[in-house]
Amino acid sequence: MTVALAQGSRCPARRLTQRHLDLKNDFYEEVRARGQVPDSEARLRRQVVKLKELRARDKELRQLSADRQGLGQVVNQLVLENSPSPRDGSTLCPLWPVPTSG
Incomplete structure (x- = not known):
C-alpha cells in the first residue's frame, strides 16, 4: 500500500x-x-545477539584476568619458598609483580 x-x-x-x-x-x-519480519527488526535482533556474545566474552576475559593475578601470586610464593636464601643478605626479586592496594 x-x-x-x-x-x-x-x-x-x-x-x-x-x-x-x-x-x-x-x-x-x-x-x-x-x-x-521487517528488515529493521531483523537487524536489531542480529545486533542484540552480537552484543550478548560480546558481553559473555567480556565476562570471561575479566575472570581470566583475575585468575592470572591469583596464579601469579601463587608462583611468587612458591619461588620464595623453594629458593635458597641469598648469602649476601640481598632480597629476592619476585618473578611476577605482586599487585599493591591503593
Whole structure:
C-alpha cells in the first residue's frame, strides 16, 4: 500500500512514511500479518545477539584476568619458598609483580 502510494505520488517511500507515521505503522502491520519480519527488526535482533556474545566474552576475559593475578601470586610464593636464601643478605626479586592496594 505504502509503495503504491509513493509511486502514485512520485515521492520516495521513505519521505512518505517519515511524514505520515500512520502509513508507516500500517505498512509494518501488513508485513507482520504476512508472517514476515521487517528488515529493521531483523537487524536489531542480529545486533542484540552480537552484543550478548560480546558481553559473555567480556565476562570471561575479566575472570581470566583475575585468575592470572591469583596464579601469579601463587608462583611468587612458591619461588620464595623453594629458593635458597641469598648469602649476601640481598632480597629476592619476585618473578611476577605482586599487585599493591591503593
